[in-house]
Amino acid sequence: MITVRISDDSLAIACGADEVAAAFEAAGCTVERVSSWGMHWLEPLADIAGQGFGPLAPEDVPAVLAGTSDKGIGCIEDHPFLARQQRFTFARAGKTRPLDMGDYIAAGGWAGLRAAERLSPAEIIARVTASGLRGRGGAGFPTGIKWQTVANAFGNRKYVVCNADEGDSGTFADRMVMEGDPFMLVEGLAIAGLAIGAQKAFVYIRSEYPHAIAKMHAAIAASADLVAPFEIEVRVGAGAYVCGEETALLNSIEGKRGEVRAKPPLPAIEGLFGQPTAVNNVLTLAAVPFILAQGAEAYAAVGFGRSRGTMPIQLAGNVRHGGLFEAGFGLTLGELVEAIGGGTASGRPIRAVQVGGPLGAYHPPSDFHVPIDYESFAAADGLIGHAGLTVFDDSVDMGDMARFAMAFCAAESCGKCTPCRIGSTRGVELIDRLRAAPTAGDAALLEDLCETMRFGSLCALGGFTPYPVLSALKHWPQHFGLIPETTP
Amino acid sequence: MDLVAAIVAAHAGREGPLLPILHDVQAAQGHVSEEAIRTIAHGLNLSRAEVHGVVSFYHDFRTQPDPRPVVKLCRAEACQARGVEALVAALPPQNQVRIETVYCLGLCSAGPAALAAGRPHARLDAAKLAALVEAAT
Numbered sequence: 001m002i003t004v005r006i007s008d009d010s011l012a013i014a015c016g017a018d019e020v021a022a023a024f025e026a027a028g029c030t031v032e033r034v035s036s037w038g039m040h041w042l043e044p045l046a047d048i049a050g051q052g053f054g055p056l057a058p059e060d061v062p063a064v065l066a067g068t069s070d071k072g073i074g075c076i077e078d079h080p081f082l083a084r085q086q087r088f089t090f091a092r093a094g095k096t097r098p099l100d101m102g103d104y105i106a107a108g109g110w111a112g113l114r115a116a117e118r119l120s121p122a123e124i125i126a127r128v129t130a131s132g133l134r135g136r137g138g139a140g141f142p143t144g145i146k147w148q149t150v151a152n153a154f155g156n157r158k159y160v161v162c163n164a165d166e167g168d169s170g171t172f173a174d175r176m177v178m179e180g181d182p183f184m185l186v187e188g189l190a191i192a193g194l195a196i197g198a199q200k201a202f203v204y205i206r207s208e209y210p211h212a213i214a215k216m217h218a219a220i221a222a223s224a225d226l227v228a229p230f231e232i233e234v235r236v237g238a239g240a241y242v243c244g245e246e247t248a249l250l251n252s253i254e255g256k257r258g259e260v261r262a263k264p265p266l267p268a269i270e271g272l273f274g275q276p277t278a279v280n281n282v283l284t285l286a287a288v289p290f291i292l293a294q295g296a297e298a299y300a301a302v303g304f305g306r307s308r309g310t311m312p313i314q315l316a317g318n319v320r321h322g323g324l325f326e327a328g329f330g331l332t333l334g335e336l337v338e339a340i341g342g343g344t345a346s347g348r349p350i351r352a353v354q355v356g357g358p359l360g361a362y363h364p365p366s367d368f369h370v371p372i373d374y375e376s377f378a379a380a381d382g383l384i385g386h387a388g389l390t391v392f393d394d395s396v397d398m399g400d401m402a403r404f405a406m407a408f409c410a411a412e413s414c415g416k417c418t419p420c421r422i423g424s425t426r427g428v429e430l431i432d433r434l435r436a437a438p439t440a441g442d443a444a445l446l447e448d449l450c451e452t453m454r455f456g457s458l459c460a461l462g463g464f465t466p467y468p469v470l471s472a473l474k475h476w477p478q479h480f481g482l483i484p485e486t487t488p
Numbered sequence: 489m490d491l492v493a494a495i496v497a498a499h500a501g502r503e504g505p506l507l508p509i510l511h512d513v514q515a516a517q518g519h520v521s522e523e524a525i526r527t528i529a530h531g532l533n534l535s536r537a538e539v540h541g542v543v544s545f546y547h548d549f550r551t552q553p554d555p556r557p558v559v560k561l562c563r564a565e566a567c568q569a570r571g572v573e574a575l576v577a578a579l580p581p582q583n584q585v586r587i588e589t590v591y592c593l594g595l596c597s598a599g600p601a602a603l604a605a606g607r608p609h610a611r612l613d614a615a616k617l618a619a620l621v622e623a624a625t
Binding site for chain 1: 541542565591
């Protein structure tokens with residue numbers, strides 16, 4: 001009997017994986033539902049003894065089984081998209097059944113937790129610090145230092161909170177971890193709990209991710225004995241983008257409006273329910289088992305400058321070869337979107353790449369030399385955020401995108417601080433006025449408003465919305481009517 | 489004991505029970521009514537204003553019933569880059585299905601994307617979206 005492996009990741013399902021799986025079963029095959037390799041343009045991708053076929057529709061199944069299909073991609077692991085990657089966090093992607101404990105153990109699962117259990121909390125933290133791991137949610141704060149702060153803080157209870165409110169458009173790596181390798185996140189949470197002395201963890205997952213929620217519930221239940229007495233609980237968000245901000249997220253778990261808190265106090269000192277709390281992104285926690293199992297040196301050996309280790313980069317939007325590309329920091333933006341991503345899906349020239357989600361800057365092709373690295377992107381007036389790259393072709397009007405950034409901020413602002421709450425609405429009005437009757441005065445006013453939002457907002461929502469707006473204004477003034485449109 | 493009171497009681501011992509309660513109430517009743525807010529506030533020893541403030545903050549919660557089926561359509565940047573706005577413009581007018589805008593379903597490499605009856609759909613074009621809306625009715 002032929003065994004066919006097909007992903008049950010929600011992207012694969014959205015592209016018809018369930019129907020393809022049913023067709024293979026109807027043809028007498030055994031179907032195993034595994035995680036996704038992350039080659040999204042090939043989904044639904046069938047893996048038969050290591051050979052790949054995709055993207056498949058149910059009617060392609062007879063030809064695949066007869067050996068006459070033209071959808072073959074050869075040996076999956078040798079595919080150039082995968083061969084160029086360095087997968088630490090996504091080492092098991094495509095290879096294991098997400099909720100199969102045996103698969104997880106056979107592929108090295110729990111080795112990080114076993115190693116951590118033999119160490120003192122200080123030793124665990126020392127290893128995470130030595131790895132150079134920085135928060136993958138976007139801020140890039142050193143994880144070991146955050147954990148040390150929580151460990152040192154005085155509190156009756158301590159918490160680990162996993163920020164799985166992956167709201168940035170163009171990002172899906174957190175979702176792929178939770179759907180594809182949920183035990184790895186459980187393991188990372190348990191190690192964090194040991195390191196900081198926490199009794200409990202909350203995983204705050206956005207409601208737009210029903211599959212991730214279901215898989216995390218199942219994985220937590222299946223591994224409860226392995227991490228006991230440490231407890232993990234899933235909390236589901238309710239459609240508020242701002243709850244991806246760590247203090248708004250804490251308020252949300254507490255059952256309050258997801259309003260941002262002023263810092264200080266830092267959540268590490270006074271976080272969830274007023275107790276010391278380590279708030280970490282999914283990818284940060286998911287990197288920890290590797291560091292404990294393979295050693296800090298192995299992790300720190302790859303990377304670029306002060307950005308150590310690997311980054312799961314997400315190629316999204318109008319890109320030909322979209323998906324998950326994990327590699328050491330340091331690849332350039334151009335290599336990623338052109339050589340690896342294959343340019344636009346529409347076949348038209350790239351006009352802009354938004355890096356880091358809705359609060360990230362729009363970069364023109366003249367920025368394609370910039371390496372993926374926290375400091376390099378800051379120097380290029382941008383940020384890498386959660387490393388989502390959203391590609392736009394030359395049909396996009398950047399004035400529209402700048403307006404959308406302000407409108408999105410207005411819709412999602414928590415309302416706590418004035419620059420974000422009022423500034424975003426005034427920003428929409430100002431961009432409309434500017435585009436209707438362009439003047440240098442209004443352009444200067446928009447820049448001034450952006451400066452106020454950037455330096456006066458409490459959190460990144462109001463503080464970073466100026467990135468997409470100002471980058472659009474700077475690189476594409478013709479889309480605001482400020483200079484004449486040139487015809488190529 | 490009515491349904492809402494039973495939901496409140498079921499979550500009473502949890503840390504920060506309000507959001508899980510609101511999710512359960514909305515799942516059971518389709519919305520969070522004024523009456524439900526009263527019951528929840530009483531059960532958690534909060535003011536009605538506090539509960540109302542939370543209900544109104546989150547996009548997921550609604551205070552008015554709407555029995556129509558829902559199609560959640562992503563209109564964030566990555567789906568815009570793949571042409572979702574043209575699909576929205578081409579949608580035939582209808583009132584049987586509530587088309588709800590969401591910002592990101594995490595299917596950003598294969599947009600435009602939607603979620604209908606808990607099931608994700610990607611690589612939508614105008615015909616597929618229209619069929620999805622039709623099937624939801």
